[in-house]
Amino acid sequence: MIDFWFDFASTYSYVGAMRIEDAARAAGHEVKWKPFLLGPIFTAQLGIKTSPFNTQPVRGAYMWRDLERLSEKYGFTFKKPEVFPQRSILAARVAIIALDKPWVGDFIRNVFKAQFVFGKDISAAATIADVLNGMFIDPSPLLQQAETEPIKRQLRAFTDEAQALGIFGAPNIVVGKELFFGQDRIDDALAWANKK
């Protein structure tokens, strides 16, 4: 069992989320999805209210180009969204409800695609509803449940846990107590999991 810590607002989390289940399965592992919010972590660690890719434009320019190349490499589509980063709190809460559902992986990938392939605003309930409708899942009860205290609390708990794990960006693959930062470290993380 490996944990995949991600934020729906994160571009490299998109790349990682698209690859992690196939890569883990090929290595004989299952993925536990861990949605969290980078916002409070960036605020606490960097004192910023946006993505470091915005506050560091040189790094940002590299990331957008890199995403084009990575998408080409892995054979999926990528379009820079008009708004970056997007508010990912609603998507993360619905993902938390979905954690014990068989469709959790598809839901997560479809939300990422809504944002990074189709240019949709994932902070809008209508976008999340469209994603769910496209999977033949009734969005209403899920969108209602997403606003309840236990779900909100669980997202805060995951974000606290991410901080306690020493997370400073996304995505991360966590194997036991070992943290692997970045989609480019998936293979290292799986090799580590196989060593044990």
Place this chain on the structure above:
Amino acid sequence: MIDFWFDFASTYSYVGAMRIEDAARAAGHEVKWKPFLLGPIFTAQLGIKTSPFNTQPVRGAYMWRDLERLSEKYGFTFKKPEVFPQRSILAARVAIIALDKPWVGDFIRNVFKAQFVFGKDISAAATIADVLNGMFIDPSPLLQQAETEPIKRQLRAFTDEAQALGIFGAPNIVVGKELFFGQDRIDDALAWANKK
């Protein structure tokens, strides 16, 4: 021909420098070493006078652990130096003198090892002299040449060129106009070089 942009003070540059020539050779490419200074770039882009691994301690803690794992993976030794980051200007200047010498790759790797394996202070001329003596090269003329204006100018020119390339950290592999940031992207860079 691929360009390897590195700073002797950078831990991930150590990992990359140890791997790049073998990896490039296996892929049918030659490496052009490009020493530069991260300091002026961090000051310009981040407004800091030290490494971001120091100003962002959570990220720093991850990096030190990651270096241990990477060294284990690639089979080389790593010891956290007492001073980090070290002043790399002298080592970079001597590397510039060495660029057209057959021993440039060995010199670069040996300076990295002096710092990250043997815990030596690479800002000291005595350390650079020891590295050169160990390679049966007389250090005196090189250390003198390192203080001359053409060499100083070339290092400033490389640092300016790094900034113009959109470099914001180290190491980087540059193929044509494509920048690949991080030692974990060596394979991507070589695959890119082979596509052309």
